Amino acid sequence: MAVDADVVRLRRGDLNALSELITRYQNRLYRYLLRMVRQPAEAEDLFQQTWLRVVEKIRSFDASRNFDAWLFTLARNLAIDHLRRIRPQSLDEPLANSWLSETVATRTSSKDPTPLDRALAAERRTEISEAMAALPMTYREVLTLRFEDEMKIEEIAQVTAAPVSTVKSRLQRSLEQLRYALEVRYPGGTWQ
């Protein structure tokens, strides 16, 4: 069933509609929150808070808007409030030591064919994940929304409440920083 239909049902208080929406968005939303706050326990708490906020605000949701963007905006606001409260410096500062990739790697499975390919692919992912986790929050956010969620620039602009030009320059800077971080960690392009 379409998202719009579920949203209409949820507005009437239908719990099944909420269940379907959670099922549909659970991976994307959790991943986004984890990329934002980097701590699984905090991401889990924010995941719950986001859905409670959805239930609370669904009546004020403008049906002509994109539900994805609305949902991610709610999650973003909660994550930023949380980071401001818990670790204000984490909004701008890169991470000193990265452990996110371990969490990601332990929770997922690979589909690569051979054991060697699997090992190499896992290593590359670990390297990219570590480098990405060390970037400032705004850069991690734009990278995950563009590459993992495959959102268009206009959608990212909606979620982040920033002009398209700002999102583009943020994306450009985040990629440059990521590449720089990879080259520093793995000189000579050994991570590729």
Added chain:
Amino acid sequence: MSEHDKIRELLPLAAADVLTSAEEKQVAEHLRSCIACSNELGAWRPIASELRRLPTPQPSSWLVQATLARAEAKLAEQAEHDWNRRVIIIVVAFAWLLTIASWPVFHFVSGRLGSLLDSQFSHTWISFAAFTALGWVAGGVAALMLAIRQRGERRLA
């Protein structure tokens, strides 16, 4: 800034597939004659590709179930809140209707009995008004106390 430098700045965005069609055309034309930029784009592509293939962390089934349970409680709370609001609106409207309707009835009855109650008429009228006002104040205070108690119970829950 030279044309070459401008194009070079666009290369990460080209790897991210976010260029406008005009920018795409501009980059494609430049790449045909610039090996350095072609190589540079070649360096961006694997980064973009790996970012797209990063594994998605999965929330635990416990988390999803817990979220649903909390959301269910929230929905129930909202439904109860809506019901209470509707009931209060109906009760208040009915009370007003009754109050407004009772005045002409009272006036009619007191007029007919006026001859018997004449000396006490104004006193009775004031008593009736005071009684009505007291009833409204008591009702308001009761509603307020009930709301405070419900809020306290929800907080404890």
